[in-house]
Amino acid sequence: MKKILFIWLLILAPITALAQDSTTAPSVVLKDLHGRTVRLADFKGKVVLLNFWATWCPPCRAEIPDLVKWQRQYQPKGLQVIGITYPPTNRRAVRTFVRQFKMNYAVWLGSKETKALFDPGETLPFSVVVDREGKVTATIEGILLPEEFDEKVRPLLGQSNR
Amino acid sequence: MQTRQILPLLILALVMTFGAVGSSAATATVTIRVEGMRCGNCAASITKNLKVTAGVEDVRVSFEKTEAWIKFDDQKITVAKLREVINGTGFKAVEEKASGD
Numbered sequence: 001m002k003k004i005l006f007i008w009l010l011i012l013a014p015i016t017a018l019a020q021d022s023t024t025a026p027s028v029v030l031k032d033l034h035g036r037t038v039r040l041a042d043f044k045g046k047v048v049l050l051n052f053w054a055t056w057c058p059p060c061r062a063e064i065p066d067l068v069k070w071q072r073q074y075q076p077k078g079l080q081v082i083g084i085t086y087p088p089t090n091r092r093a094v095r096t097f098v099r100q101f102k103m104n105y106a107v108w109l110g111s112k113e114t115k116a117l118f119d120p121g122e123t124l125p126f127s128v129v130v131d132r133e134g135k136v137t138a139t140i141e142g143i144l145l146p147e148e149f150d151e152k153v154r155p156l157l158g159q160s161n162r
Numbered sequence: 163m164q165t166r167q168i169l170p171l172l173i174l175a176l177v178m179t180f181g182a183v184g185s186s187a188a189t190a191t192v193t194i195r196v197e198g199m200r201c202g203n204c205a206a207s208i209t210k211n212l213k214v215t216a217g218v219e220d221v222r223v224s225f226e227k228t229e230a231w232i233k234f235d236d237q238k239i240t241v242a243k244l245r246e247v248i249n250g251t252g253f254k255a256v257e258e259k260a261s262g263d
Contacts, residue, residue, distance in 0.1 A: 056200070056201075057201060057204045057252075058198050058204060058251065058252030058253050059204050059207035059208075059251045059252045059253075060204070060252070061252050062207075062250060062251055062252035121203070122203040123203045123204070123206050124201070124203055124204050125204075125207070141206060141210070142206045142207040142209075142210040142211070143207045143210065143211060143251060145210075145211070145214065147214070
């Protein structure tokens with residue numbers, strides 16, 4: 001009996017590990033606009049909406065007002081929007097942009113490699129939903145539509161942090 | 163007796179014929195020139211936002227030609243509204259070459 005159980009464990013353990021790895025958000029360590037080191041892992045317990053964007057990308061600019069609204073509306077429920085810039089990036093231009101668009105959420109300076117951790121393509125904007133456990137639950141290409149937010153982000157905000 | 167049997171079939175055939183003509187008449191296409199498409203990858207938002215718009219049947223966006231070709235039901239949506247959707251993605255719909263199908 002013990003032998004059978006052991007064999008089952010041997011079979012199941014790698015499968016379980018693989019399943020966990022496929023959804024666990026990769027390690028993201030970047031600098032914010034103040035030059036401070038920031039880590040995605042520090043946001044475990046929150047529902048994180050990573051938004052890859054660029055100042056030169058018209059649709060990225062178009063979706064910012066919605067991101068600002070959702071951050072304001074759902075922050076008390078545990079939402080954290082994090083805008084990650086995509087190159088070419090000029091830090092001063094980003095700062096000006098953040099002020100101009102009244103961006104009320106975190107903005108980190110990213111690279112092509114940062115986005116490649118989640119998506120091999122170059123489509124912008126690109127959003128990643130990370131749940132309270134640090135798992136990637138959805139990726140969204142293009143402007144994040146209100147219907148998509150309702151379907152992919154809001155249900156996670158209803159769940160309390162365990 | 164025979165006329166009584168044929169008449170409903172004739173009416174049905176007429177309704178189906180005119181119905182089909184009516185529905186095809188509602189389909190139109192338009193090519194809208196779009197300004198601001200400097201990156202092919204951000205143009206994906208134009209396709210996405212148009213495709214989820216009620217009345218839009220097909221969309222092809224060309225980064226090279228800087229234009230969007232849209233097949234739509236002109237009884238459900240107007241060209242002006244299509245331009246609004248494009249403008250809502252941060253680009254600028256500047257002019258169109260309309261053509262009914």
